[in-house]
Amino acid sequence: MITFIPRDKVSKNWIIIAPILSIVFTIFFGLLIFTFLGYNPLETLYQIFVSPFSRIDRISDILVKACPLIIIGTGLMLCFKSNVWNIGAEGQFIMGALLAGFIALSFPNIETKFFLLITILAGFVGGALWAFIPAILKTKLNVNEILVSLMLVYVAMLFIDFIVRGPLRDPMSFGFPLSKPYPDGALINKIPFPGIGFLGQLHYGILFVLLLIPVSWIFVNKTLGGFKINVLGSAPQAAKFAGFKQNSITITVLLLSGGLAGVAGVIEVSANIGQLQPEVSFGYGFTAIIVAFLGRLTPVGILFAGIIIATVKLGADNAQMTMGIPKVVTGLFEGILLFFLLTGETLQKYKIKWSEGKK
Amino acid sequence: MIKFCMRIFSLIALSISVLFFVISSTFAGSPTKVGFVYLTTPGDHGWTYAHELGKQMVEKRFGKDVKVSVVENVPEGPDATRVIRELAKQGNEIIFTTSFGYMEPTLKVAKEFPNVKFEHITGYKRSKNVATGNIRFYEGRYIQGVVAGLMTKTNKIGYIGAYPIAEVIMGINAFAQGLKSVNKDASISVIWANTWYDPVKEADAAKVHIAEGADVLAQHTDSPAMLQIAEKNGAMGFGQSTDMSAFAPKAQLFASINNWGPYYIKKIEELRNGKWNTGDGPNHWPGNVWGGIKSDMLVISKFQNMPANVAQKAQEALDGIKTGKINIFAGPLIDNTGKEIIPAGKALDDGALWGMNYYLQGVNGKVPG
Numbered sequence: 001m002i003t004f005i006p007r008d009k010v011s012k013n014w015i016i017i018a019p020i021l022s023i024v025f026t027i028f029f030g031l032l033i034f035t036f037l038g039y040n041p042l043e044t045l046y047q048i049f050v051s052p053f054s055r056i057d058r059i060s061d062i063l064v065k066a067c068p069l070i071i072i073g074t075g076l077m078l079c080f081k082s083n084v085w086n087i088g089a090e091g092q093f094i095m096g097a098l099l100a101g102f103i104a105l106s107f108p109n110i111e112t113k114f115f116l117l118i119t120i121l122a123g124f125v126g127g128a129l130w131a132f133i134p135a136i137l138k139t140k141l142n143v144n145e146i147l148v149s150l151m152l153v154y155v156a157m158l159f160i161d162f163i164v165r166g167p168l169r170d171p172m173s174f175g176f177p178l179s180k181p182y183p184d185g186a187l188i189n190k191i192p193f194p195g196i197g198f199l200g201q202l203h204y205g206i207l208f209v210l211l212l213i214p215v216s217w218i219f220v221n222k223t224l225g226g227f228k229i230n231v232l233g234s235a236p237q238a239a240k241f242a243g244f245k246q247n248s249i250t251i252t253v254l255l256l257s258g259g260l261a262g263v264a265g266v267i268e269v270s271a272n273i274g275q276l277q278p279e280v281s282f283g284y285g286f287t288a289i290i291v292a293f294l295g296r297l298t299p300v301g302i303l304f305a306g307i308i309i310a311t312v313k314l315g316a317d318n319a320q321m322t323m324g325i326p327k328v329v330t331g332l333f334e335g336i337l338l339f340f341l342l343t344g345e346t347l348q349k350y351k352i353k354w355s356e357g358k359k
Numbered sequence: 360m361i362k363f364c365m366r367i368f369s370l371i372a373l374s375i376s377v378l379f380f381v382i383s384s385t386f387a388g389s390p391t392k393v394g395f396v397y398l399t400t401p402g403d404h405g406w407t408y409a410h411e412l413g414k415q416m417v418e419k420r421f422g423k424d425v426k427v428s429v430v431e432n433v434p435e436g437p438d439a440t441r442v443i444r445e446l447a448k449q450g451n452e453i454i455f456t457t458s459f460g461y462m463e464p465t466l467k468v469a470k471e472f473p474n475v476k477f478e479h480i481t482g483y484k485r486s487k488n489v490a491t492g493n494i495r496f497y498e499g500r501y502i503q504g505v506v507a508g509l510m511t512k513t514n515k516i517g518y519i520g521a522y523p524i525a526e527v528i529m530g531i532n533a534f535a536q537g538l539k540s541v542n543k544d545a546s547i548s549v550i551w552a553n554t555w556y557d558p559v560k561e562a563d564a565a566k567v568h569i570a571e572g573a574d575v576l577a578q579h580t581d582s583p584a585m586l587q588i589a590e591k592n593g594a595m596g597f598g599q600s601t602d603m604s605a606f607a608p609k610a611q612l613f614a615s616i617n618n619w620g621p622y623y624i625k626k627i628e629e630l631r632n633g634k635w636n637t638g639d640g641p642n643h644w645p646g647n648v649w650g651g652i653k654s655d656m657l658v659i660s661k662f663q664n665m666p667a668n669v670a671q672k673a674q675e676a677l678d679g680i681k682t683g684k685i686n687i688f689a690g691p692l693i694d695n696t697g698k699e700i701i702p703a704g705k706a707l708d709d710g711a712l713w714g715m716n717y718y719l720q721g722v723n724g725k726v727p728g
Binding site for chain 2: 061064161176177201268273279282318320327328
């Protein structure tokens with residue numbers, strides 16, 4: 001039997017040493033695996049960690065990839081901090097994109113970019129409504145929100161599938177499941193840099209992230225709402241005695257995280273796809289769970305965690321393009337990285353105690 | 360002064376690098392760089408594996424004259440745009456994007472790299488530097504229909520479709536035409552898997568078909584799961600995209616094999632000779648390749664696990680398609696609600712095939728959506 005016992009005091013040194021050790025272990029095992037499989041280990045590590053930063057347009061690709069992860073992760077942070085386990089951000093992302101897409105396609109000739117405010121708001125509402133279902137079931141009937149939110153992901157996937165094959169299918173698409181292209185007013189443009197032009201796919205959606213990080217930091221650290229969330233998560237009894245209404249906090253954090261996931265969906269589709277298709281998310285909602293925890297449930301941490309995860313994903317693609325390393329191998333390496341990072345963090349807070357199991 | 364020197368210096372550096380670039384690109388024997396984007400991994404033993412075999416033919420044919428880069432497991436969306444752009448940036452001269460969902464990403468990147476040639480597989484949008492390629496899969500399905508009609512004892516055929524799109528529906532209808540030509544009593548039931556590749560779902564669909572009495576199964580999904588279930592339950596079926604007899608030595612009647620190699624080789628050769636083009640005009644029709652049995656892009660594996668007379672009928676159908684004697688969608692065509700699609704003496708053209716949203720006689724139920 002292994003039991004984890006909380007440490008009385010978290011050593012300040014270990015806060016710095018633990019992540020470094022995790023990285024060292026990751027690199028060591030990475031070298032071992034790549035060598036064993038017959039790839040040049042140093043070049044592989046270079047491709048995964050360094051090559052994504054080797055050109056300015058590649059850096060912008062990292063930001064584009066990290067953008068939805070950070071937005072969703074920030075919303076999930078609010079849930080996880082207050083011990084509400086929203087696993088269904090993927091579905092909320094899809095429903096946000098879908099509601100915004102429905103509105104965008106209803107005004108085929110609109111050109112003004114102010115229209116984006118409406119579609120983004122629609123995305124928030126779509127995602128929030130989808131998260132409202134587990135919220136209301138949890139607070140009224142005490143139904144487990146993990147199960148409900150997760151299962152609603154599959155409902156959302158099938159729903160968007162149905163919509164783009166049926167009601168919103170472009171009649172000119174030869175029967176393929178695609179909606180019409182969005183009107184100009186619903187598209188998020190790429191950012192033109194004077195003298196350089198576009199940098200990869202870097203788009204204005206990134207501004208939302210730049211806004212979101214400070215706002216969420218202030219909300220969590222400087223407002224009563226953020227305080228309530230913190231207390232509810234770390235000391236539920238204290239929250240009860242303080243008279244905080246647990247149900248209303250639960251509903252609020254679910255609505256906020258669902259809404260943010262929905263906004264991420266709108267930004268992703270409006271900036272990078274430009275129409276509705278059966279698949280719009282590619283697992284962002286699930287990856288963002290890792291991002292939230294890797295970022296230690298803090299806004300700034302999530303910003304960096306999103307960038308790390310995005311970097312490794314792009315690095316894996318580069319390793320494949322230049323060295324022919326299959327995705328399964330780089331996926332294994334990603335797993336090792338997460339394992340050591342999370343182990344390091346856990347061991348920093350907990351002691352392991354080995355005890356004999358009862359016979 | 361310093362600024363001036365810097366300018367001169369950078370000018371010299373620039374001209375040297377341009378010179379090197381020119382030399383390196385005109386240097387005789389410099390390999391043509393070719394990029395491939397795969398939807399899944401070659402381990403799917405179906406769609407992507409067939410492309411992998413085509414890629415290997417390219418490497419075998421050109422040897423050191425080509426340098427191939429492959430990216431697998433690329434989802435159809437923004438990731439595809441990024442990966443295709445990256446391949447173009449790395450100097451690949453021709454890039455094959457091997458799934459329908461790469462259509463918009465391919466066109467988007469193609470606009471940014473007018474000197475790179477793009478080959479999008481199974482799309483319908485072309486441009487000055489985007490050509491399209493596809494296989495007449497339905498020709499193989501007609502032969503499957505003939506064999507199924509002669510082999511079935513229960514007169515129930517189970518068909519697993521991926522998505523109700525024109526490409527899959529024309530396959531079902533071609534199968535129905537083959538079936539009808541030898542057996543008027545048999546009918547086809549369709550289960551939609553709503554995925555191109557998911558061995559678990561495909562296996563479940565196969566089990567349902569068998570439980571409902573089907574003894575011959577066909578699929579328009581990618582994994583060998585259906586044939587494995589058929590093998591276990593004493594049913595028969597057809598391999599998809601690649602020869603799957605290794606997975607079902609007793610159940611596979613034959614496989615329709617996607618043979619992309621000749622098409623890849625032809626296009627790369629055109630590029631190397633400076634002959635690659637998609638023609639003028641709004642649709643760039645000359646840039647479209649839709650080859651079938653005749654042009655060797657669809658290959659029928661050997662007929663097995665069937666009596667000699669059935670194999671002979673199958674061979675006749677194969678020859679008929681090859682010589683053009685059999686026109687699979689020649690009228691009179693009547694859909695399964697009794698409506699006439701096209702009268703006797705006429706035949707559906709390619710455009711009408713891509714507009715198919717109905718089942719012909721011999722198929723049960725109706726097209727969803």
